[in-house]
Structures are given as structure tokens and as C-alpha cells.
Amino acid sequence: MIKIDYNLTSYEDFFRHIAKCLKLKISDNIISFTPDKGAGFIKFVNLPNGLQLIIYDYTTFEDILYHRKKSDKDYFTLRFDEFTGADGIAKSSVFFGDTSKEWIYMAAANTQLRQVNIIFSKKWMDDYFADETCAEMLGSYITLKSPLVMYELMDAEYKRLMYEIMNLQVDRSFEQMIVQNRIALILERFFSRIYKGIENENSTIKISSRELRSLKQVENELLKDFSQQPPAIAQLARVAAMSPSKLKILFKEVFGLPVNRYYQKHRMNKAKAMLLSKKHSVKEAANALGFSSVSSFNKAFFKAFEEFPADIAVSIK
């Protein structure tokens, strides 16, 4: 397995870092895979409007684990990822979040990866929203949902735009314009869909900005330490200064899951990340995450990912 650790918020630097880790050469902002390592390319694009992109279209012979460490800078990434396994089944997702938390993903061997990833600063996003009527609503929604603002399946229209960016068949002078215009359409579509989502949500429940801040605190408190029992609802309700029943309703509305399931989801994510990093044994992970026994850890892990902790430890060598 090749590990790529980074905490960069410049895709240009990250791109060079990838080339170094993979021991491949960069030519004209493109990393081409050599036949001993895989097939395809990774391409860096710097757009004049301040956006940086990395476009991936490759298959490797070895697993690659990307591990982003926490960054203290305010950056956001919007990713369109498609993985096609040897069985021909494609999984695809749209991911939007900030860089304040650790984040990992696995590019499994012999899987075709097609991705268009975009990075921009908080400031860039604020400028983008400036003068638009949706600015305030989108801004506060994104702050609230960060670090993971959106994670959903990619639909046909995103795929079309993504493929247009990946398969450019135009005069070279036009490449940048075509890419920039498609990226502009992607961003417009993405943010207006979020906006429509908020409008729908808000039609059922009204939440004040003070309540939103409280909920954010509750979330912090909840995910602070997985080795201990999660805080009781009553305790969280005190943090939020609202009644337990109101907290439960609002929490689910904002974070999409009930308190305990939300806690459990993040706890299992942490578990998977620990195992993927190969620095921890199954037993250590179970202990660190407060499981009383390896078998109850196994059970919970299987429930979350439909595979056992040992499978991950074995499948990644």
C-alpha cells in the first residue's frame, strides 16, 4: 500500500506531493502512470478565477491511501468521485466539506477512479456568495454543517459535466475556458441545490441562529472523546440550554440522525480510519473507542460497514 499523508490547502503543492509519493514524473501539469504502476493520469488545473482543481482518471496496481491531516486554514473541498471496480460496478458520490478535520479515503488497487476535485478558501466562497440573495442563508448553513456539509450520490447531470471536463476534445487554447465554464455550472448547480434543500427543511422547523450555535456545541461535546461513554441527553441539553425533547428534535433536524446514532456513526468512522492507517490493531482500536470487548466491537463494526475489522486489516497489506 502507498500512503499519501498531507495537510496542504494548495492543490498545486498537493499535486507535487502525490507525484513524489507515487514516484512519478510531472509533465505539463499532468502525472501519467507508468505501465508498472497502473494506467491513466492525474492532472492539475489552476483557473484564473482562483479555483484549483485536480482531475483524476486512473487505475493503480497497488492500493493508495490518501490521508489528509487537520489543517488550521479555512478551506473547502468539493469532490466528485467515481470508483469502478473490477466487477464493473460504479460507485459515485458528491462530497463537500472543509479541511478542519482529518479525512481519509482509499483508492483500491485495480479500481478505475475518476474524480474532479475542487478546492477554495472560505474567503473565495464568501466572495462568490457576495451580492447574491442566498448569501446569508447558505453561509450559515455551511458553517453549521461543517466539516461535512454534503455527501450524496452523483446524478446524471453532474456526471455529464464531469465527463466533459475529463474528455476534452478541443483546441488547446479553449481547454481552460471549457473547464472553467463547466466548473462554474457545477458550482452553481451544487450551491443552488443546497439552497433548495434548506428551503425545504426550513418549511418544517424554524431554528434560530442561537439554537444553531448551541447545537454545534452539543456536537462538539458529543464527539469529543470516544473512549468514554457518550454524554447523556440530559447533560447535552444543559450544554444547549434547551429541554431534552427539544434538543432531540432539533438535533435530528440539523444533523440528519438521532443523537446516539450520530455518535455511533462517527465512532465507527474513527474505528475504520484507525484500522486503515495500519498503526493500530483491532484490539487497540476497540479499546481506544470504549468497547468493552473485541467481539462487541466486531459486531458494531459489521453493522456499520458490512465487513469485519479483521477484513480491513487483512485486505490492505
Place this chain on the structure above:
Amino acid sequence: MARFFHLQIDENSLHIPSSAGTGFVSAFNLPDGLSVMIADSNFKDGMLMHRHAVSNQQYFILQFNEPLTHAEEDHRTSAEQHVYDIQKNAILLTSSLMDTVFIIPAKVRIRSVKIIFGNDFLNSFIGNEMADKFLSNYFSMLLKNRNHEPIVTDYRIIMDELIKEKIEHPLKIKFVYNRALLLIEKFVTGFIGKLEKNHQLIKLKDDEISRLMKVESLLVKDYAGAPPTISALSKVATMSPTKLKKDFKAMYGLPVYEYYQKNRMMRAKALLMEGRYAVKEVGMMVGYTNLGHFAASFKKEFGVLPSEMVTDHRASFSERDTSIII
């Protein structure tokens, strides 16, 4: 224009008073020095709009005009230089350094989008070299009056999205800006593409072109019924069916019915993307009674089923995936 008609501007848009005609005009100032004027208008009197040359500052005006009805042609004026009948020059790029006159016919409903941009913008958009190549070739051909770029459905769909009295969009400025850029993109890449293929369009005569434009607008006007027959179209064009077929393909790049079908599917897609109609409704709106046929034709054109365009994926997503936030 508002001052000319003594009108109040409401936000970005003004309503044409009933004494002068019907419709609206709206304008947007956009980033990068772009501005856009959008209109759907029908004036009682014909108008000549005279733009005086300015020498201190060069900017370009790219305009898309689509008349929905055709007025009687006026042959008197067309010989002069830099006088453009917007019925014939549906898509036209002019420069502020030229003294130009536009003829806007009376009692014709015209939908139009005009985009104003500077030289710097074009340079950063496509690079200095390409910008020079594009502009020098374009204007030399404009002098010879050989730039008849018809409005095809690609353009029409973008125009439809823009030509609304009130654009409802949470990112309204980006929405207008992105579409203006797409129009410029299509226009520039289309022109350069033709230039490089040494397009035979040039061989067509002026009035043949305007007759073919009439045929095209008739062909794509309505998808609910059966398309007009070739013989009906050849009557409109006053040419033989053989000549019509050949010239149509030369001008629009596809045989008549392939063009019809492609546009029909593009219309269907645009309707689906609006998100207001069910697949079945859209199928009927573009003239399919059999939903299976509609789905198959749609898939043939775009590689996905119409239902795949409208599914909301949010609900069905499970996070058992390859990436994890810790």
C-alpha cells in the same frame, strides 16, 4: 433606453409601455466587466438603433436575436455597410469602434440577449493568441458579410433560461454570468471550428440563408405534433426538396429529421432539468404517446434514461463508501 421611453426601472427590469409595444427589457452588470441585456419585445414602430463609434475604449457586443414572427423583408437598407437587420443577422458580434445601425422591425416579437465584454476579458478567456485569431478572422468576414451564424437549439435553450422577466434563482448573478459565458464559448468555438473546417456555408446566398432559418424555426417550433414534411418545408423555403435537404445539412450540420430529433431530445432534457414535470408529462410535451419509446430515444441521445435525470439521490445514499471523515 429607459430615458428614451421615459420609464421607471424596477430592479433590473423595465416594462415596455403599451403605447410603444409589449414586452420587457432587463439588464445586469456582472463580474469581469461583463454586462448583459435581455429582452422579449414587440415594438409598434420599427426602430433604427444607431450606435456611435467610440474611440477611447474598445469593447464588444455579442447579440442573439430571435424573431418569433417574420416581417416582410425590407430590401432598401441592406446594402449599406455596418447596417444590420437583426432578422438576418441573428447572431452578431460588433465592436464599439464601429459605427453601427441595427434595424429592429415593427410588430415582430423578438427575443434577444446582448452581452457586452471588454478586450481584456476575451484575452483572459481564450488567451491572446486565440483572441487575435478569432477577432481578425471574424471581422474580416463580417466586412464581406459572410457571418451567418444561425440560432440553433444549443443557443436557444440558454436563451430560454435567460429570457424571463424575473429570473428566480438563489445565485442570480452567477446564473446570468455563467450563461453569458456559455453563449460566448459556443459562439467562439463554433466560429473557429467552422473556420478550420473551411465551412461551405459561405456558398449559400443571403436570402437562401434567411429562408433556411425560417425552415429551421418552423421545424423546431412545436414538438407536440408530427414534424412538418419535407415537401411542406420545401414550399416554405421555396426550394426543391433535394436542395433543401442538402443546404439544411450544410447550414445546421445535420440532416433535417436528425436535427429535429436531436432538438426534440434537448428540449425534453431542458424540461426535465427544470424539475417541474414528471417524465411522463415531458414525454407528452415533446410528442411521445408511448413512454417506452420516449425513454429509449432519450437514452440513445444522452446515454441515460429520463428517469435518471430526475431522481433525487439524497434519500437513497448510504455512507458505506470509501472515504471517511474522522
